[in-house]
Amino acid sequence: MHKLGRGHRDKLQQFMTITGASEKSALQTLKASDWHLEGAFDVFYSQPQSKSFTDSRHLEELFNRYKDPYSDMILVDGITLLCNDIQVDPQDIVMLVVSWHMKAATMCEFSKQEFIGGLQGLGIDSLEKFCEKIPFMRMELKDDQKFREIYNFAFGWAKEKGQKSLALDTAIGMWQLLFAEKQWPLVDHWCQFLQARHNKAISRDTWSQLLEFARTVDPALTNYDAEGAWPYLIDEFVEYLNENGIIQNVQLNDLSQKR
Amino acid sequence: MSGQKKKNFQIEAFKHRVMVDPKYAEKTWKILEHAIQEIYNHNASGLSFEELYRNAYNMVLHKFGEKLYSGLVTTMTSHLSDISKSIEAAQGELFLEELNRKWLDHNKALQMIRDILMYMDRTFIPSTHKTPVHELGLNLWRDVVIHSCKTQIRLQDTLLELVHRERNGEVINRGLMRSIIKMLMDLGSSVYQDDFEQHFLEVSANFYGLESQQYIESCDCGDYLKKAERRLNEEMERVSHYLDARSLEKITNVVEKEMIENHMHRLVHMENSGLVNMLVNDKYDDLGRKYNLFRRVANGGLLIVRDVMTSYIRDTGKQLVTDPERLKDPVDFVQRLLDLKDKYDKIISLAFNNDKTFQNALNSSFEYFINLNARSPEFISLFVDDKLRKGLKGVSEEDVEVVLDKVMMLFRYLQEKDVFEKYYKQHLAKRLLAGKTVSDDAERSLIVKLKTECGYQFTSKLEGMFTDMKTSQDTMQGFHESLGAELGDSPSLTVQVLTTGSWPTQPSATCNLPAEILGVCEKFRSYYLGTHTGRRLSWQTNMGTADLKAIFGKGQKHELNVSTYQMCVLMLFNNADRLSYKEIEQATEIPASDLKRCLQSLACARVKSVLRKEPIGRDIAEDDAFSVNDKFSSKLYKVRISTVAAQRESEPENQETRQRVEEDRKPQIEAAIVRIMKSRRVLDHNNIVAEVIKQLQSRFLPNPVVIKKRIESLIEREFLERDKNDRKLYRYLA
Numbered sequence: 001m002h003k004l005g006r007g008h009r010d011k012l013q014q015f016m017t018i019t020g021a022s023e024k025s026a027l028q029t030l031k032a033s034d035w036h037l038e039g040a041f042d043v044f045y046s047q048p049q050s051k052s053f054t055d056s057r058h059l060e061e062l063f064n065r066y067k068d069p070y071s072d073m074i075l076v077d078g079i080t081l082l083c084n085d086i087q088v089d090p091q092d093i094v095m096l097v098v099s100w101h102m103k104a105a106t107m108c109e110f111s112k113q114e115f116i117g118g119l120q121g122l123g124i125d126s127l128e129k130f131c132e133k134i135p136f137m138r139m140e141l142k143d144d145q146k147f148r149e150i151y152n153f154a155f156g157w158a159k160e161k162g163q164k165s166l167a168l169d170t171a172i173g174m175w176q177l178l179f180a181e182k183q184w185p186l187v188d189h190w191c192q193f194l195q196a197r198h199n200k201a202i203s204r205d206t207w208s209q210l211l212e213f214a215r216t217v218d219p220a221l222t223n224y225d226a227e228g229a230w231p232y233l234i235d236e237f238v239e240y241l242n243e244n245g246i247i248q249n250v251q252l253n254d255l256s257q258k259r
Numbered sequence: 260m261s262g263q264k265k266k267n268f269q270i271e272a273f274k275h276r277v278m279v280d281p282k283y284a285e286k287t288w289k290i291l292e293h294a295i296q297e298i299y300n301h302n303a304s305g306l307s308f309e310e311l312y313r314n315a316y317n318m319v320l321h322k323f324g325e326k327l328y329s330g331l332v333t334t335m336t337s338h339l340s341d342i343s344k345s346i347e348a349a350q351g352e353l354f355l356e357e358l359n360r361k362w363l364d365h366n367k368a369l370q371m372i373r374d375i376l377m378y379m380d381r382t383f384i385p386s387t388h389k390t391p392v393h394e395l396g397l398n399l400w401r402d403v404v405i406h407s408c409k410t411q412i413r414l415q416d417t418l419l420e421l422v423h424r425e426r427n428g429e430v431i432n433r434g435l436m437r438s439i440i441k442m443l444m445d446l447g448s449s450v451y452q453d454d455f456e457q458h459f460l461e462v463s464a465n466f467y468g469l470e471s472q473q474y475i476e477s478c479d480c481g482d483y484l485k486k487a488e489r490r491l492n493e494e495m496e497r498v499s500h501y502l503d504a505r506s507l508e509k510i511t512n513v514v515e516k517e518m519i520e521n522h523m524h525r526l527v528h529m530e531n532s533g534l535v536n537m538l539v540n541d542k543y544d545d546l547g548r549k550y551n552l553f554r555r556v557a558n559g560g561l562l563i564v565r566d567v568m569t570s571y572i573r574d575t576g577k578q579l580v581t582d583p584e585r586l587k588d589p590v591d592f593v594q595r596l597l598d599l600k601d602k603y604d605k606i607i608s609l610a611f612n613n614d615k616t617f618q619n620a621l622n623s624s625f626e627y628f629i630n631l632n633a634r635s636p637e638f639i640s641l642f643v644d645d646k647l648r649k650g651l652k653g654v655s656e657e658d659v660e661v662v663l664d665k666v667m668m669l670f671r672y673l674q675e676k677d678v679f680e681k682y683y684k685q686h687l688a689k690r691l692l693a694g695k696t697v698s699d700d701a702e703r704s705l706i707v708k709l710k711t712e713c714g715y716q717f718t719s720k721l722e723g724m725f726t727d728m729k730t731s732q733d734t735m736q737g738f739h740e741s742l743g744a745e746l747g748d749s750p751s752l753t754v755q756v757l758t759t760g761s762w763p764t765q766p767s768a769t770c771n772l773p774a775e776i777l778g779v780c781e782k783f784r785s786y787y788l789g790t791h792t793g794r795r796l797s798w799q800t801n802m803g804t805a806d807l808k809a810i811f812g813k814g815q816k817h818e819l820n821v822s823t824y825q826m827c828v829l830m831l832f833n834n835a836d837r838l839s840y841k842e843i844e845q846a847t848e849i850p851a852s853d854l855k856r857c858l859q860s861l862a863c864a865r866v867k868s869v870l871r872k873e874p875i876g877r878d879i880a881e882d883d884a885f886s887v888n889d890k891f892s893s894k895l896y897k898v899r900i901s902t903v904a905a906q907r908e909s910e911p912e913n914q915e916t917r918q919r920v921e922e923d924r925k926p927q928i929e930a931a932i933v934r935i936m937k938s939r940r941v942l943d944h945n946n947i948v949a950e951v952i953k954q955l956q957s958r959f960l961p962n963p964v965v966i967k968k969r970i971e972s973l974i975e976r977e978f979l980e981r982d983k984n985d986r987k988l989y990r991y992l993a
Contacts, residue, residue: 164975205974205981212986229944229987232967 058125165201324383339403369396437501467517479532546610576628593642636679723761770800812889936991
């Protein structure tokens with residue numbers, strides 16, 4: 001450790017903090033990737049994770065701490081308490097990532113199985129470990145593939161039980177949250193457009209295709225393909241942008257045939 | 260020969276040996292030379308063919324063929340030089356005649372010479388590959404006479420000038436021309452072409468170029484075309500009379516190019532006399548001529564005509580369908596469309612030789628503008644309605660078929676056939692229920708035509724309507740038979756039982772029937788339900804009619820034919836002299852808008868109305884009072900008040916119908932999508948859209964945006980899914 005230069009030492013620290021790996025394996029990985037942090041992360045995560053030992057008794061205790069007195073679930077109060085304990089705002093997007101790991105069915109509640117299973121998978125059995133894991137979970141959002149999974153997960157998680165579509169207000173809230181992480185310049189226009197023109201629930205197809213749209217089409221819409229089989233709502237959005245002069249000269253379909 | 264002593268048969272040479280005389284060849288040649296001269300001097304009669312032939316024969320035999328041949332060439336050449344000079348010397352008009360005469364002479368002479376020298380022609384010449392005598396004679400003529408500097412040019416000029424004069428109307432000596440031209444042809448096709456034809460074509464091009472320019476400045480299109488046609492015929496005749504047949508195509512091409520092709524645009528677009536003018540004024544002759552002439556122009560002649568005609572028809576049609584005046588009278592509107600079609604059908608058959616490409620252009624134009632007006636389907640149905648109600652009264656069966664076929668033709672142009680179906684159904688229902696159809700056969704005939712065109716599904720409901728009418732008749736018969744006695748004095752009731760699916764849906768409204776009617780209605784209901792279990796009957800009070808016998812204040816007796824609503828209203832006045840709108844509304848419970856309309860036709864009609872309203876005026880307010888008009892009069896005993904005839908819809912009604920049509924289309928589009936995906940399993944977006952359009956186009960043209968929405972709806976309902984990697988690809992979920 002002392003033989004390392006200052007820069008390398010910092011990187012080592014960072015790596016260990018984020019991945020929770022031991023110093024030895026961290027050193028190994030960083031050397032293997034020539035001290036490039038990004039590369040090191042790739043290498044590290046592609047290795048099968050050594051399952052860190054979690055004490056199931058501790059997990060039970062944790063669960064009991066937060067669970068609702070009348071049901072075997074952690075509900076809103078419990079979640080608030082949890083967030084307090086780990087010093088995270090309940091509105092923080094990292095809670096979404098947590099829910100994703102837990103494969104939670106609906107927002108604002110965790111079943112016992114979801115809670116315990118999720119924490120086990122993360123290798124958490126105490127609040128300290130939980131706090132340590134937070135940066136790691138934040139990093140996951142930076143990964144394109146994981147972000148997409150989390151984004152698509154969010155649809156099922158945020159909608160009402162038994163409904164097929166996501167209520168518009170909830171959807172807008174979620175989008176604001178998610179696209180704060182993954183910058184999309186058009187997110188505000190999109191939300192305005194929906195409120196002005198659509199005013200109905202959002203279908204799963206539209207939800208997932210929107211991410212594709214945000215990822216692949218550039219904000220000036222120069223590579224928007226009108227024949228691209230985008231959901232109808234997105235085509236309307238493009239037209240809306242064009243009509244209101246927000247984006248000029250977009251190649252549109254003949255969407256004028258409305259009825 | 261047997262038993263004879265063999266004798267040596269010796270061939271002895273001639274005693275006199277021809278070869279001995281060294282001057283033999285020369286002498287013989289001189290004889291022949293002299294003969295040739297005599298022949299050229301028209302003194303052949305004094306010669307002995309046999310002797311000359313023999314002399315020539317001998318020369319060849321004794322190996323003097325070369326001398327003979329070269330002598331021939333020399334002699335002939337010198338004679339021809341003389342002839343050439345004499346031709347050159349000919350003055351003016353005589354030049355051609357002299358040439359011709361000398362040519363004929365030469366031919367005769369050549370024939371004779373060839374005959375004399377036939378042995379050489381057949382033996383010496385082939386073996387030495389020299390030119391045969393006849394051909395030699397022609398070549399020499401060509402080279403010496405025709406291609407002498409003066410003659411060559413003079414000949415060309417003379418011929419061309421004669422043609423020119425003939426074109427200007429003079430009569431020329433055609434026989435002479437023919438002979439000379441034939442001479443050129445005999446001398447070889449390249450001679451004909453180089454010495455004459457090529458220049459002829461050039462000069463003609465200039466001539467016609469100038470003439471066409473002149474004409475086009477001074478004539479109108481019709482006259483110009485007549486002139487062009489005349490010139491064309493002239494040239495054809497010229498060729499047949501004195502030119503080589505192979506020149507025909509070349510010269511006609513020249514005329515076509517100069518007179519027609521170069522001026523095509525101008526001719527078509529000429530002010531006040533161009534194509535459009537001819538079309539408008541049905542100038543069949545001019546149009547036919549134009550067609551025939553333009554057809555000759557290979558690249559694009561007819562194309563221009565067709566294009567101009569197409570865009571004119573489109574414009575005319577477009578004006579017709581978008582003119583607000585025209586839209587007020589649907590029957591007239593459709594009639595005008597039919598007239599337009601008739602007009603152009605006639606033009607195409609009389610003037611354009613039934614040319615299929617023109618037919619197609621006409622069809623596509625109609626298809627274009629008929630669909631510009633979204634109400635075309637409604638109007639066509641109204642037209643049919645009018646014809647089937649009264650227009651075809653007294654018309655013979657064949658003529659009925661003609662009208663219906665024309666209607667079918669317009670129907671085919673419609674893109675939104677499902678809209679037509681909706682209206683047709685409504686109008687048919689009204690016709691059937693009011694008993695207002697002129698001819699049952701005509702109705703059925705049209706249904707058959709529609710079925711042939713669109714398939715069974717289109718007409719199954721319509722046919723259901725007819726069936727219901729028939730069945731109702733039978734039901735009524737049964738009803739009267741079984742309950743006849745019981746009915747006695749009750750009002751006579753005729754019921755049509757309509758199967759809900761087949762008839763246009765009408766929401767049934769409230770209406771209190773008068774007590775007299777209720778009784779007999781109930782009797783019918785129990786009779787019907789007695790014979791048909793598991794059915795439900797509901798009275799469609801908004802669709803019925805009634806005949807009332809009325810006695811007015813002054814004793815006038817009339818039979819009033821009114822709608823059911825109107826009957827309910829009028830019956831109230833049996834028990835009251837004066838009723839306010841409000842009272843009427845309460846008593847009958849008829850929905851307000853219907854009630855107002857029905858009162859308006861009873862009380863506010865321009866002709867003397869059955870009821871009087873205070874205050875007078877079309878608008879009906881709550882407290883308006885109604886009473887029977889004692890002064891009512893009519894020339895007829897039977898008076899019809901009801902307004903059940905089909906009319907063009909008001910704007911809001913039209914919107915409503917449109918919306919219903921759109922709603923109906925959604926499941927059809929979805930069904931098509933599912934059908935396609937079920938068989939294809941995986942398909943990309945653009946192909947789905949194309950297939951859906953193809954499948955549904957016989958009914959209507961689906962909007963791609965609507966198709967997209969339907970696909971998304973099907974995705975949500977988990978009939979389809981998007982491919983994970985390619986957004987444009989969809990998969991069928993079993």
